Amino acid sequence: MGLAGEISNQELPEQLQKRIMELEHLNRDYLGMLENSYDGLLIADGKSRILYINPSIERIMGLKYPDSIGQTTKGLTEAGITDASATLKVIESGQKETVVINSINGKIALSTGVPSYDSNGKIHRVYCNVRDITDLNQLKQKHQQTQVLALKYLAELNQLKKNNNxxxxxxxxxxxxxxDLAYRVANVDSSVLLLGESGVGKDLIAKIIHKASPRNEAGLFLKINCGAIPENLLESELFGYETGAFTGASKEGKAGYFEFVNKGTLFLDEIGDLPKNMQVKLLNVIQDQKVTRVGGVKPREIDVRILAATNKNLEEMVMRGLFREDLYYRLNVLPITIPPLRERREDILLIAQHYADHFNKKYNLNVKFSKEAIEILSKYDWPGNVRELTNLVERLIIIAQETVITPEHIPPKYHSACEPLTLEYNYQAKTLNDAMEEFENKFIAQMISHCGSREEAAVQLDISLSSLTRRIRRLRKSKLTLVND
Structure with missing residues (x-):
């Protein structure tokens, strides 16, 4: 018994010595980890006095060991060595805090402090991890610069696309x-209403919107002229039909235009000609993005962007009850008004030259416009806009026997803007009404002769062709008309 107790007493110092050695090894590992950590490590007490810093703190914060031991982080902040302190934030809030520090040596650091409490519930220690984010911040700035540059290149690319269109x-x-507005609205899915006179290029703007949008890759672009399809066929063409929906229907049924361009863009031209009963159904499709075929009951999900165009005054049609107000506002989310050619005369020369080159290449010719011919075209008002100008250029290119188009080649009506109309006031009338009728007769006759056609004369007089015809008939009844049939 005594021997056993003696052996135990002898073994106890050995066990303690072994345990002490283990603790020393563990302490060296902990210290090695602290001293070799790439992140800065700092230990402070509850009054912000620095108790320990590792070498990385010296690299990141510029603090020196052992000079900084015993100093307070509050004092370092007041001295301008740092502009913030996670230790102070922890002492103030009593919880974990993270701050960004700008140190005196130009480094930017992210410091996180964690509190440790004593038995009385007071902060005993604050353990801070300090990470150098200077390089990360520089990378962030470079990333932002790269993004700005990418946006710049994207804008330039879009500009090149526009210039090369x-x-x-x-x-x-x-x-x-x-x-520019067309390109801006291309990236959203809201409805667009293109407004402008006939021939200004509404369909081309619609194509630009589709081509610049994500839908250019996902789906098709389809143009439908609402005034060109017979009313009795329009519903089945737009929405499709089921088997046996009507006499002559395909046995398999048929998908409509909305289903056909799913994920794409449907361009409804001449939307003002859409029948009233179809306006209701179109409104429902736009609102619900669902379409029900003729003769069917099950709605089909679709994803179609609507572009619409008209040369009519839809607001006036709404007031007159010819166009649904709710559909008008659904279509008019993003209105784009395309100006007529007479309001952008600097484009006339470029358009004429562009199509001259196009038709010269098409017909293997080499015909050019003289300066005088271009001047005449530039002063004309072009009621038919770009379409009318394009047609005239093609006609002149084909019929010109010389290589240069001169004013003599241009039809008389296009000279009207260059040559002022003059009237001789030599009346034989005896009353004011007779004089007014005589003046109207001479004026209309000379205008028609000057313009070359009644249609162009009506445009120049700013009246409808039917109104001009009625005036001629009235004058003919009074036997004053000088206009020949």
Whole structure:
């Protein structure tokens, strides 16, 4: 018994010695980890006095060991060595805190402090991890610069796309605004209403919107003229039909245009000609993004962007009850008004030259416009806009026997803007009414002769063709008309 107790007493110092050695090894490992940590490590007491810093703190914060031991982080902040302290934030809040520090040596650090409490519930220690984010911040700045550069290149690319678009010519400030707006609205799915006179290029703007949008890759672009499809066929063409929906229907049924362009863009041209009963159904499709075929009951999900265009005054049609107000506001989310050619005359020369080159290449010719011919075209008002100008250029290129188009080649009506109309006031009338009828007769006769056609004369007189015809008939009844049939 005594021997056993003696052996135990002898073994106890050995066990303690072994345990002490283990603790020393563990302490060296902990200390090695602290001393070799890439992140800075700092230990402070409850009054912000620094108790320990590792070498990385010297690299990141510029603090020196052992000079900084015993100093307070509050004092370092007040001295301007740092502009913030996680230790102070922890002491103030009593919880874990993270701050960004700008040190006196130009480094930027992210410091996180964690509190440790004594038995009385007071902060006993604050353990801070300090990470150098200077390089990370520089990378962030470079990333932001790269993003800005990428946006710049994207803008330049879009500009090149616009400049290289052979379908539309735009040099004037007014038309450039229209095209820029078209590119801006391309990336959203809201409905667009294109407004403008016939022939200004509404379909080309619609194509630009689709081509610049994500839908260009996902789906098709389809143009539908609402005034060209018979009313009894329009519903089945737009929405499709089921088997046996009506006499003559396909046995398999048929998908409509909305289903056909799913994920794409449907361009409804001449939307003002859409029948009233179809306006209700179109409104429902736009609102619900669902379409029900003729003869069917099950709605089908679709994802179609609507672009619409008209040369009519839809607001006036709404007031007159010819167009649904709710559909008008659904379509008019993003209105784009395309100016007529007479309001952007600087484009006339470019458009004429562009199509001259196009038709010369098409017909293997080499015909050019003289300066005088271009001047005549530039002063004309072009009621038919770009379409009318394009047609005239093609006609002149084909019929010109010389290589240069001169004013003699241009039809008389296009000279009207260059040559003022004069009237001789030599009346034989005896009353004011007779004199007014005589003046109207001579004026209309000379205008028709000057313009070359009644249609162009009506445009110049700013009246409808039917109104001009009625005036001629009235004058003919009074036997004053000088206009020949």
């Amino acid at each position: 052979s379908e539309i010519i735009a040099h004037s400030k007014e038309m450039r605004k229209v095209i």
